[in-house]
Amino acid sequence: MDQKTLRQVEKQCIQEEAPACQSACPLHVDVRTFVLKVGQGKWNDAWKVLDKTLPFPGILGRICHHPCQDACLRKDLGGSISMGALEKICVNQPKPRIRTIPMPKKNYTMAVVGENLSSLVAALELLRKGYGVTLFTFGDRLGGSLWDMKSLSREIIEKELTVLENLGLEQEKIQDKLDVSALLKHNFSAVYIGLDTRETESLVPGNRSNTPDLKTFSLGQKGIFAGGIPDEQGNLLPLNQAFQGRGAALSMERFVQGVSLTEGRGDEGPYPTRLFTNTDDIVSLPMALPASAEKRYTIDEAKAEAFRCIQCQCLECLKVCPYLAHYKGYPKKYAREIYNNATIVMGNHTANSMLNSCSLCGLCQEVCPENFSMTDVCLDARRDLVQRKKMPPSAHEFALQDMAFSNSDAFMLLRHAPDREKSRFAFFPGCQLAGSNPEHVIQTYSFLMNNWEKETGLMLQCCAAPAHWSGNEIKTSEAIGLLEESWQKMGEPHMILACSSCMDMFKKYLPQVTVSSLWEIMDQCEIPTDIPHATCKQTRQAMVIHDPCTTRYESGMQEAVRSLTSKLGIPFTELELSREKTQCCGFGGLMENANPAMAKKQLDQRINESELDFLTYCAMCRESLRGAGKSTAHLLDFIFPPVTDDENPGTRDKVGLSRSRDNRAQLKKNILERIWQETSKTRSDTRLFISPEVQEKLDQRRILHQDIRATIAHAQLSTEKQMQSLISGHFLASHRPFMVTFWVEYSPAETGYTIHNSYCHRMQIMGEHS
Amino acid sequence: MITNLGIEENKEWKCLACDELLKLDKVRIDYMNGSFTVMLPCCPKCGMALIPEEIALGKMLEVEKLLEDK
Numbered sequence: 147m148d149q150k151t152l153r154q155v156e157k158q159c160i161q162e163e164a165p166a167c168q169s170a171c172p173l174h175v176d177v178r179t180f181v182l183k184v185g186q187g188k189w190n191d192a193w194k195v196l197d198k199t200l201p202f203p204g205i206l207g208r209i210c211h212h213p214c215q216d217a218c219l220r221k222d223l224g225g226s227i228s229m230g231a232l233e234k235i236c237v238n239q240p241k242p243r244i245r246t247i248p249m250p251k252k253n254y255t256m257a258v259v260g261e262n263l264s265s266l267v268a269a270l271e272l273l274r275k276g277y278g279v280t281l282f283t284f285g286d287r288l289g290g291s292l293w294d295m296k297s298l299s300r301e302i303i304e305k306e307l308t309v310l311e312n313l314g315l316e317q318e319k320i321q322d323k324l325d326v327s328a329l330l331k332h333n334f335s336a337v338y339i340g341l342d343t344r345e346t347e348s349l350v351p352g353n354r355s356n357t358p359d360l361k362t363f364s365l366g367q368k369g370i371f372a373g374g375i376p377d378e379q380g381n382l383l384p385l386n387q388a389f390q391g392r393g394a395a396l397s398m399e400r401f402v403q404g405v406s407l408t409e410g411r412g413d414e415g416p417y418p419t420r421l422f423t424n425t426d427d428i429v430s431l432p433m434a435l436p437a438s439a440e441k442r443y444t445i446d447e448a449k450a451e452a453f454r455c456i457q458c459q460c461l462e463c464l465k466v467c468p469y470l471a472h473y474k475g476y477p478k479k480y481a482r483e484i485y486n487n488a489t490i491v492m493g494n495h496t497a498n499s500m501l502n503s504c505s506l507c508g509l510c511q512e513v514c515p516e517n518f519s520m521t522d523v524c525l526d527a528r529r530d531l532v533q534r535k536k537m538p539p540s541a542h543e544f545a546l547q548d549m550a551f552s553n554s555d556a557f558m559l560l561r562h563a564p565d566r567e568k569s570r571f572a573f574f575p576g577c578q579l580a581g582s583n584p585e586h587v588i589q590t591y592s593f594l595m596n597n598w599e600k601e602t603g604l605m606l607q608c609c610a611a612p613a614h615w616s617g618n619e620i621k622t623s624e625a626i627g628l629l630e631e632s633w634q635k636m637g638e639p640h641m642i643l644a645c646s647s648c649m650d651m652f653k654k655y656l657p658q659v660t661v662s663s664l665w666e667i668m669d670q671c672e673i674p675t676d677i678p679h680a681t682c683k684q685t686r687q688a689m690v691i692h693d694p695c696t697t698r699y700e701s702g703m704q705e706a707v708r709s710l711t712s713k714l715g716i717p718f719t720e721l722e723l724s725r726e727k728t729q730c731c732g733f734g735g736l737m738e739n740a741n742p743a744m745a746k747k748q749l750d751q752r753i754n755e756s757e758l759d760f761l762t763y764c765a766m767c768r769e770s771l772r773g774a775g776k777s778t779a780h781l782l783d784f785i786f787p788p789v790t791d792d793e794n795p796g797t798r799d800k801v802g803l804s805r806s807r808d809n810r811a812q813l814k815k816n817i818l819e820r821i822w823q824e825t826s827k828t829r830s831d832t833r834l835f836i837s838p839e840v841q842e843k844l845d846q847r848r849i850l851h852q853d854i855r856a857t858i859a860h861a862q863l864s865t866e867k868q869m870q871s872l873i874s875g876h877f878l879a880s881h882r883p884f885m886v887t888f889w890v891e892y893s894p895a896e897t898g899y900t901i902h903n904s905y906c907h908r909m910q911i912m913g914e915h916s
Numbered sequence: 917m918i919t920n921l922g923i924e925e926n927k928e929w930k931c932l933a934c935d936e937l938l939k940l941d942k943v944r945i946d947y948m949n950g951s952f953t954v955m956l957p958c959c960p961k962c963g964m965a966l967i968p969e970e971i972a973l974g975k976m977l978e979v980e981k982l983l984e985d986k
Binding site for chain 2: 539889911
């Protein structure tokens with residue numbers, strides 16, 4: 147991602163956009179923070195917020211016409227926050243000492259004409275920028291129409307205007323006539339004419355009807371600017387006077403710097419904000435009304451009123467994604483961190499874990515008002531890391547090895563239906579269904595041949611999703627190539643997919659392949675609807691459907707699943723986050739591989755969405771949800787229930803990593819035997835006796851039975867490379883078949899080995915006994 | 917520099933081949949572009965080193981992650 151792309155990506159996240167109140171204010175007062183501070187009773191902080199953007203806050207705080215109130219999102223939820231009244235009570239509190247760092251003096255002097263508010267603001271802004279300013283006045287006192295305002299006392303006006311003197315304002319009273327053009331020829335670099343001071347009208351060069359440009363406040367003659375003009379309704383509002391004075395001061399600075407007067411000024415003055423704030427769950431609260439006769443708030447009343455502020459922000463994605471919420475920021479910040487992660491030359495890549503932990507599920511994009519896609523940001527970053535050989539090897543290694551296993555002879559299988567020489571359709575169960583419930587694969591395949599189409603072949607292999615998710619484009623392209631080759635060997639059949647991630651991969655990478663989900667096919671067939679065994683009947687209490695995240699925009703598949711569920715007589719309800727708003731189970735995007743703790747967080751949030759048992763139609767979702775302790779059934783559990791087993795299918799144990807591999811290997815053997823009557827040699831693996839507690843550890847550490855067998859076999863070959871415990875007599879062997887060293891604590895059993903413990907690490911012992 | 921991992925003197929494991937109780941000794945361990953010398957239980961005769969579980973899953977894992985993010 148280059149800087150330009152980053153900017154575009156960042157722009158899509160609107161969390162940092164100003165709330166409606168701030169963007170409606172010509173001076174962009176940070177109303178949200180101000181109200182927050184008032185609500186907290188932090189008056190000094192509230193004062194400081196006003197002082198930051200409001201010139202002469204003691205004056206404007208009393209007389210502003212608070213256009214923010216009209217924009218307030220509370221407007222229809224009890225009434226807008228009474229910002230005007232809150233400002234007034236704030237500026238009635240003692241003003242704190244506010245330290246400002248003066249800008250270095252610049253070598254230009256500006257002329258400002260007039261003593262009304264716009265001129266005073268222009269002068270103040272220029273002084274603060276470090277310019278010398280001479281104020282040309284007609285009368286003896288500064289303030290003009292401010293003196294006519296009831297809410298402003300002499301004391302307040304004089305006190306607030308002392309800042310000009312403190313900043314070094316020079317004053318000159320116009321004695322007779324003032325030639326504006328002559329000022330430019332003398333010492334002044336630019337001139338401001340405050341048209342809110344009536345006497346200045348005659349000073350406007352050229353035609354008397356000459357009015358300033360409303361964006362730049364230029365009068366069309368080089369170096370001469372003007373402001374302080376009434377609005378379309380003829381009102382001269384103090385806030386607008388101040389805005390025009392400030393805008394003109396910026397133009398004068400740009401003029402002396404020789405830069406564009408217009409560039410990048412789109413957001414000056416009131417503008418419609420892009421910030422989205424969801425008010426669906428905001429309860430209407432009535433305005434706090436002042437009880438006193440003067441209708442002024444007491445401190446407590448002000449705090450109560452401020453408490454009603456919604457504190458507008460977006461964060462729609464964080465509300466539904468525990469991953470995005472975890473890093474304490476929001477997508478705009480994350481995109482920047484990921485960009486920095488890619489561009490650092492020295493130091494740690496601190497965002498690696500973040501960019502590898504996203505499930506790439508697309509929910510953020512679905513709920514984002516601006517379609518921000520964390521999936522695109524993270525996937526792009528992963529591809530970049532892989533390409534530059536900076537991807538942490540541990541992040542996706544296991545998943546890629548698992549993919550290699552599925553694409554090896556141990557699992558891969560291409561077959562036309564028995565006694566058929568071609569396949570109009572081909573069933574593609576995917577690795578996860580095969581791993582978690584191989585019997586379902588055999589039953590489903592038989593069902594399809596009997597009920598859908600006799601010429602339905604079978605394809606066992608991986609769809610390349612792990613490689614795609616890992617950002618490894620070479621491995622993705624190899625696995626996709628293999629998939630395409632298999633499909634061609636099968637005679638380019640219409641694919642029937644049991645897994646929505648496989649469906650996603652086919653659609654992304656092999657758009658020429660016609661695909662249907664197993665569920666849409668089954669929904670068109672007669673399915674056995676009488677669930678035979680008792681427990682299944684008992685479980686016909688309402689379930690909630692968990693849609694896999696890769697079905698987000700597969701409404702046909704989602705509908706078919708609901709139709710099948712109804713036909714099976716299972717009452718069901720919907721999760722709040724379902725269909726296009728469904729949440730990932732924590733496996734997607736290899737989240738669980740790269741960050742198991744994050745996957746757990748994701749799962750915990752998901753399973754707590756409903757007390758009811760879950761029903762899903764993705765083998766991996768079933769495995770993850772069950773692993774998190776949630777009773778979760780797979781749709782096939784009800785279509786092909788075991789005849790005798792009374793167990794609730796939802797509480798069947800998760801399969802785990804080792805059994806998933808064993809199941810895949812076993813499936814190939816069994817399906818060849820049962821469907822094609824082909825027998826193959828039975829592999830006789832050394833038997834391992836592993837308690838459930840140890841097995842749980844092995845799964846967490848991603849240690850497979852094959853790793854354990856290899857480690858013991860290695861130790862048996864070279865007996866000297868073992869240790870023995872003087873306490874338990876157990877043996878401890880280690881083996882490094884690839885970038886990982888496995889340690890296995892075991893003892894021989896009668897027909898194999900008892901495994902007491904196993905762990906692994908990636909560091910390698912180089913020199914021993916040095 | 918030798919990094920002390922805080923491993924206590926081993927009283928449990930012996931080298932099967934040499935029949936020697938493992939004793940703490942200096943061992944070089946590498947990962948990616950990192951190399952460290954640490955004190956690990958080793959066979960005083962053949963030098964075979966043991967990486968205890970708590971080290972593999974604790975400090976060593978931390979360092980592995982740091983090196984992967986370099």
